Amino acid sequence: MENEDDELEAILRTFEFPGEDPDAIRAFLAQSGFTDRVMERVAEAHDHLRKAIIWAVFSCINLILLGILGTDHYITGFYFGVEETLAQFFFLFLGISAIGGIFGLILTVDTAWFTRWANRHI
Numbered sequence: 255m256e257n258e259d260d261e262l263e264a265i266l267r268t269f270e271f272p273g274e275d276p277d278a279i280r281a282f283l284a285q286s287g288f289t290d291r292v293m294e295r296v297a298e299a300h301d302h303l304r305k306a307i308i309w310a311v312f313s314c315i316n317l318i319l320l321g322i323l324g325t326d327h328y329i330t331g332f333y334f335g336v337e338e339t340l341a342q343f344f345f346l347f348l349g350i351s352a353i354g355g356i357f358g359l360i361l362t363v364d365t366a367w368f369t370r371w372a373n374r375h376i
Contacts, residue, residue, distance in 0.1 A: 305362045313355035320348050 283289055323329055324345060334341040 299364070302362060302364050306359060306364075309355055309359035309362055313352060313359055316348055316352035316355055320345065320352060323348075 323333075330341055334344070
């Protein structure tokens, strides 16, 4: 922990802070583009969250359809009749799209929080 504090102090020594004058602070932040970068990061995080929610809903709908339609023989008999091949193709398609949705969800989730959490608890 002490090593991290030393690294942080070394990094902070390289910055020239504007002091306590609010106008100087605003000018410093405007010059460095700090607020623009923060807003870009917030927008990126919001887009990732939206994509993750869409993938999660897509996966849940697929899994619910697989659960309901796959376990009720009356529903499958009503929709597909005696065409077992059509029913197998339909459930194969649902299964593949559910797996794709789960992989999409995993790939869009931001896992940076996990590394920060793991570093604190090691």
